[in-house]
Amino acid sequence: MLKRLVQKRRHGNGPYGHLFQAPDGHELMALDCETTGLDPRRAELVSVAAVPIRGGRVCAGAALELHLAAPASLDGESICIHRLRGVDLAQGIQVREALEKLLAFIGNRPLVGWCVDFDLAVINRYLRPALGFELPNPVVELSALFRKREHYRSPNGLPDLRFEQVAGKLGVPVIGRHTARGDATTAALMYLKLNPMAATGQGDL
Amino acid sequence: MIDLDFEQLPFSLLDEPHRERLKAAMEMAFFEAGKVLLEARRPSDYVYVVHKGAVLELDPTLPADAGRLGVYTAGDVFGALSVLNGRSRYRFITEEETLCYLIPAALFKTLCEEQPAFADHFRQRLAGKNRLLAERREGGVTMAGFMLARVHQCMREPLVLPTGGTVQQAVAALNQRQADSLLVERDGRVGVITKTDLLRGLVDEGLTPASPALSLATFRLVKVPPDEYLFAALVSMTRHEVERVVVMEGRKPVGVVELTDVLSFFSSRSYVVGLEVERADNLEALSLASARLPELIRALMAQGVKMRFAMDLLAALNGRIISKAFQFVVPEASQDHGCLLVLGSEGRGEQILKTDQDNALILDDAAHWPDRDEHMRRFTETLLTLGYPRCPGNIMVSNPEWVGSVSDWRAKVSRWAGQGDDAAMMNLAILIDAHPVAGRTELVDTLRETLFQRCSGDQILLSRFARPSLKFSTPLNWFGALKKPDQGIDIKKGGLFPVVHGVRAMSLEQRITETGTLARLEKLVDAGQLDAGFAEELGEAMALFAELRLRQQLARLEGEGQDREHPPGNQLLVERLSALERDLLRDSLQVVNEFKKRLSRRFHLEY
Numbered sequence: 183m184l185k186r187l188v189q190k191r192r193h194g195n196g197p198y199g200h201l202f203q204a205p206d207g208h209e210l211m212a213l214d215c216e217t218t219g220l221d222p223r224r225a226e227l228v229s230v231a232a233v234p235i236r237g238g239r240v241c242a243g244a245a246l247e248l249h250l251a252a253p254a255s256l257d258g259e260s261i262c263i264h265r266l267r268g269v270d271l272a273q274g275i276q277v278r279e280a281l282e283k284l285l286a287f288i289g290n291r292p293l294v295g296w297c298v299d300f301d302l303a304v305i306n307r308y309l310r311p312a313l314g315f316e317l318p319n320p321v322v323e324l325s326a327l328f329r330k331r332e333h334y335r336s337p338n339g340l341p342d343l344r345f346e347q348v349a350g351k352l353g354v355p356v357i358g359r360h361t362a363r364g365d366a367t368t369a370a371l372m373y374l375k376l377n378p379m380a381a382t383g384q385g386d387l
Numbered sequence: 388m389i390d391l392d393f394e395q396l397p398f399s400l401l402d403e404p405h406r407e408r409l410k411a412a413m414e415m416a417f418f419e420a421g422k423v424l425l426e427a428r429r430p431s432d433y434v435y436v437v438h439k440g441a442v443l444e445l446d447p448t449l450p451a452d453a454g455r456l457g458v459y460t461a462g463d464v465f466g467a468l469s470v471l472n473g474r475s476r477y478r479f480i481t482e483e484e485t486l487c488y489l490i491p492a493a494l495f496k497t498l499c500e501e502q503p504a505f506a507d508h509f510r511q512r513l514a515g516k517n518r519l520l521a522e523r524r525e526g527g528v529t530m531a532g533f534m535l536a537r538v539h540q541c542m543r544e545p546l547v548l549p550t551g552g553t554v555q556q557a558v559a560a561l562n563q564r565q566a567d568s569l570l571v572e573r574d575g576r577v578g579v580i581t582k583t584d585l586l587r588g589l590v591d592e593g594l595t596p597a598s599p600a601l602s603l604a605t606f607r608l609v610k611v612p613p614d615e616y617l618f619a620a621l622v623s624m625t626r627h628e629v630e631r632v633v634v635m636e637g638r639k640p641v642g643v644v645e646l647t648d649v650l651s652f653f654s655s656r657s658y659v660v661g662l663e664v665e666r667a668d669n670l671e672a673l674s675l676a677s678a679r680l681p682e683l684i685r686a687l688m689a690q691g692v693k694m695r696f697a698m699d700l701l702a703a704l705n706g707r708i709i710s711k712a713f714q715f716v717v718p719e720a721s722q723d724h725g726c727l728l729v730l731g732s733e734g735r736g737e738q739i740l741k742t743d744q745d746n747a748l749i750l751d752d753a754a755h756w757p758d759r760d761e762h763m764r765r766f767t768e769t770l771l772t773l774g775y776p777r778c779p780g781n782i783m784v785s786n787p788e789w790v791g792s793v794s795d796w797r798a799k800v801s802r803w804a805g806q807g808d809d810a811a812m813m814n815l816a817i818l819i820d821a822h823p824v825a826g827r828t829e830l831v832d833t834l835r836e837t838l839f840q841r842c843s844g845d846q847i848l849l850s851r852f853a854r855p856s857l858k859f860s861t862p863l864n865w866f867g868a869l870k871k872p873d874q875g876i877d878i879k880k881g882g883l884f885p886v887v888h889g890v891r892a893m894s895l896e897q898r899i900t901e902t903g904t905l906a907r908l909e910k911l912v913d914a915g916q917l918d919a920g921f922a923e924e925l926g927e928a929m930a931l932f933a934e935l936r937l938r939q940q941l942a943r944l945e946g947e948g949q950d951r952e953h954p955p956g957n958q959l960l961v962e963r964l965s966a967l968e969r970d971l972l973r974d975s976l977q978v979v980n981e982f983k984k985r986l987s988r989r990f991h992l993e994y
Binding site: 236238239240242355367371374375 | 484
């Protein structure tokens with residue numbers, strides 16, 4: 183919180199000032215990254231996708247998907263999960279360029295994601311040295327929304343928080359699992375289910 | 388990520404760059420169950436592709452079951468025709484929670500313009516769909532009509548030439564009876580002489596008008612028994628290459644079936660009448676088609692088609708006729724601002740013969756329609772020429788009282804509900820049965836919602852509303868047997884009305900939007916207000932009353948009028964019924980009595 187205030191003061195009038203404005207509440211951005219590992223301190227970005235949610239609709243077609251140049255830590259183990267080989271990333275862009283595009287696309291919109299903290303940690307790790315600030319956007323954590331809903335329905339139960347299980351329970355089709363764009367689309371649909379106000383396009387967050 | 392198979396029709400008709408454009412613009416949205424995605428006659432902003440779930444296509448002007456035109460599930464495209472035509476013909480409503488891809492209308496039009504194969508795909512579907520609909524609407528009954536009709540329903544009285552009759556006598560008899568053939572008898576065998584035989588005799592064989600005709604007769608006849616299926620008779624005519632068969636009961640000829648009779652018998656089936664209504668492009672054609680309805684009803688009754696199906700079919704046909712008449716009379720621009728309702732029995736889909744025209748008009752608040760009164764007067768006149776008599780209570784669009792904007796209607800409903808006297812209750816009852824037939828059908832839902840909001844929770848109002856159902860006594864005596872007054876029993880007041888009105892009152896309380904009595908009964912069972920067995924008995928009772936009444940109306944229509952045999956009005960002479968019918972009628976009236984008791988407990992009508 184304090185960090186955000188300090189960064190806003192420092193960058194609020196700079197070239198990225200618009201990121202620090204309060205969002206207008208009409209749009210959200212579902213975000214997902216594929217990385218080379220599960221440790222946010224070491225994992226490197228492979229691809230990142232953002233899908234806009236606008237007026238109760240998921241603009242799946244208008245999504246942004248970025249593939250980065252193959253990072254050094256790309257190994258067999260992570261390729262098995264996201265199926266992006268070194269060759270696939272040969273066309274990839276440099277990290278700095280990717281960050282610029284991502285920031286321009288998501289702007290100041292609130293970010294929605296499944297375990298979005300992990301994705302933010304990875305992105306922020308790149309952002310800090312490059313631009314000197316972290317993503318200031320408000321964040322909607324889907325797993326927290328889901329846990330709250332389940333707790334309300336059965337206070338004593340422990341919800342099954344695996345992504346596929348949750349999607350199944352919400353009646354959301356899992357689209358392209360373990361691709362950044364597919365997971366982001368699924369996350370966006372889950373958000374519509376978890377937040378019926380947003381699904382009718384009336385409320386904001 | 389668009390999880391759609393672009394190798395499937397219709398998207399496989401797009402080339403790669405257009406597919407990319409489509410992919411980039413697609414959106415996804417969830418819709419909860421029961422949400423109207425596309426309203427009839429409204430333009431559509433999107434073309435929808437179902438990803439998961441089910442969407443129903445409904446024709447809101449038809450009774451519930453007949454109105455279900457199609458179901459769209461995963462992978463199906465709908466709304467495309469609505470975008471191409473500028474507006475939707477029917478209502479699309481989600482049956483369960485549904486996830487759809489949305490294609491913006493503007494993009495879809497561009498795709499159609501730039502990729503002709505893609506556009507053709509949808510145009511062809513439109514043509515195919517129209518044909519399918521016409522077949523479906525009449526399908527069941529047509530097949531039944533074709534398969535079930537018997538020879539004796541269609542045969543003519545035999546025209547027998549006395550022994551020794553001359554050619555001249557034969558010709559005179561044929562002309563007099565408008566027939567094509569006559570029968571002769573020789574040594575106990577039956578032969579037939581046709582017009583062709585007579586011509587052959589006069590021209591080729593040199594007979595004179597005074598010669599005996601017997602020598603021209605053919606004695607190798609194709610015979611059928613009277614209870615043979617008409618279909619079989621048609622088959623044997625085809626097989627023997629003849630144009631008539633003789634109907635024999637034992638060794639006695641009882642009738643003749645001509646090929647032309649069979650064809651015209653089949654052509655009076657509902658399918659043909661329905662097609663004629665659809666094809667009619669002016670008022671004359673429409674009124675010709677409309678005039679054939681009684682004939683159709685008689686044929687349906689003769690085949691023993693269930694009352695419920697007959698009602699549904701006739702409601703659909705009447706609805707189409709009125710809707711067409713509305714389109715002919717009212718200018719296109721104004722049709723989009725108003726909704727034509729049919730009320731009363733027509734609204735419930737229970738008017739089989741055209742007994743009167745009860746109708747009303749709702750306008751949206753934005754409507755500007757200067758010649759409205761003139762158009763409405765013309766519309767009423769038009770219905771009159773189509774064979775719908777005037778409403779004796781003047782509940783017609785030509786009466787400005789029954790025309791108004793949504794807010795006028797709202798005011799009227801609350802005024803009537805506040806008045807609480809019999810006339811006001813009658814008006815409310817008539818309005819609750821409203822069913823849209825033309826124009827902006829969703830306006831009716833608004834009206835009905837208003838009615839429910841004002842009336843459904845108001846116990847005192849409901850009690851007043853339900854009271855008339857006890858107004859007429861059931862024609863059963865103290866021992867539960869049928870009363871037999873000389874002037875007959877009034878089947879409408881004694882049987883039909885209490886059931887219809889009681890069910891209507893309960894539906895008002897339960898906010899049931901169906902208008903047909905049988906459909907309402909089903910909903911009441913679903914809502915736990917009636918047990919299924921009793922509801923079924925009520926439904927059967929109502930069907931019986933309707934059938935008895937209809938038979939009487941048909942008899943009157945044949946012009947036998949006001950004599951002792953056919954008393955006026957809805958009077959039913961008990962002694963003219965068969966023993967079985969009398970038993971059925973008694974049991975049904977007992978069900979009505981039981982229903983009245985329940986009503987009186989429920990709405991506190993004892994006092």
